[in-house]
Amino acid sequence: MVLLEFSMSPLNKGDSVSQYVARSIDIIDRSGLDYRLHAMGTIIEGEIDEVLAVLKACLEAMAADCDRITCSAKLDYRAGYSGRLQTKVDSVEQKLGRRVKTLGSASSEQDS
């Protein structure tokens, strides 16, 4: 299993690209892989073939109506590990000995 984080934007569609990002998130959400959306991209977890297939699907969907696309990505592989979308964050808080502003905690403060 790997974690793949990526962000993908058209270069020629103006200041706001959230409608294009929303289309990518729709593809990711329907892929069945576990994922988390945040302000600078989306992290998905799966086998290497699975995550690269989602990346490719997002690029092809965006290329249907965008002539220039930039995408930055990061892969994190750790032999024998999975479920790391949350455990990597827990491990840092545990080493620190206190809770910090993870996307979870900050959002639930706002929701309450």
Added chain:
Amino acid sequence: MVLLEFSMSPLNKGDSVSQYVARSIDIIDRSGLDYRLHAMGTIIEGEIDEVLAVLKACLEAMAADCDRITCSAKLDYRAGYSGRLQTKVDSVEQKLGRRVKTLGSASSEQDS
């Protein structure tokens, strides 16, 4: 204001680097800037001088006992905007017309 996302790891300290990441998060947490930790890095929001000073402080702290460090980062600048750690995510969900797995929602499911 800018959003800076970065992840920083030593290359010569074995499989698990969470203790070194925890030290960086401690620096970020004490910086006073708004931030969110997630599984592939941390996003901070501030003026360019502020966010680069935090990045430098993390690098210098890690270089105190790590001889090889790799760091990847992303900057997102949008004139006249701030508070984007949450509004960028909200904007995508609003375009999609439904809530998706943001770090907030996923975590509060687990916490409840």
Added chain:
Amino acid sequence: MVLLEFSMSPLNKGDSVSQYVARSIDIIDRSGLDYRLHAMGTIIEGEIDEVLAVLKACLEAMAADCDRITCSAKLDYRAGYSGRLQTKVDSVEQKLGRRVKTLGSASSEQDS
């Protein structure tokens, strides 16, 4: 066609990772795709399936004897364009009206 730039390193093999990078370059060199190696990664040009297949092959080769791997990557898609490993650099120099330190010019100074 897309440009894919990536760098891939094991996290648990000490300060120097060039032997592992060399194995990736061997895979890239034998792939038949056009590419350029530089100090912070390698840029390859091909169809999306081709470049992702090379990325996957490098990850699987490294995972054979490395338990933790980090990889950062960037994709640049521009409809209707190819041969961009050199033309993107030429276009910047042409806009500047002078030659600057591209990896080419700097190296040939050293070789002469």
Added chain:
Amino acid sequence: MVLLEFSMSPLNKGDSVSQYVARSIDIIDRSGLDYRLHAMGTIIEGEIDEVLAVLKACLEAMAADCDRITCSAKLDYRAGYSGRLQTKVDSVEQKLGRRVKTLGSASSEQDS
């Protein structure tokens, strides 16, 4: 000393951004730091303060007339090392036992 590789583009200026990239390269070229331009970004070498100052200068110059800017960057720190723009490439070729397509070799083939 660190190596900083970055690429910086406006999101709202159309398909071609080379004129904006050229302005950044002008700033880098005049900074006095050693650097190499390639198809996916520019690598500069210097002390952390020096390289972050150049990154900031490029962002501020681009923000003068671009309302949305995306930048991805990578830092590589290795205690006690410098001159790595070329030595990192040489080390990989030396491990491989043959020359490969580095930006230098490929360009000099074209120039000859």
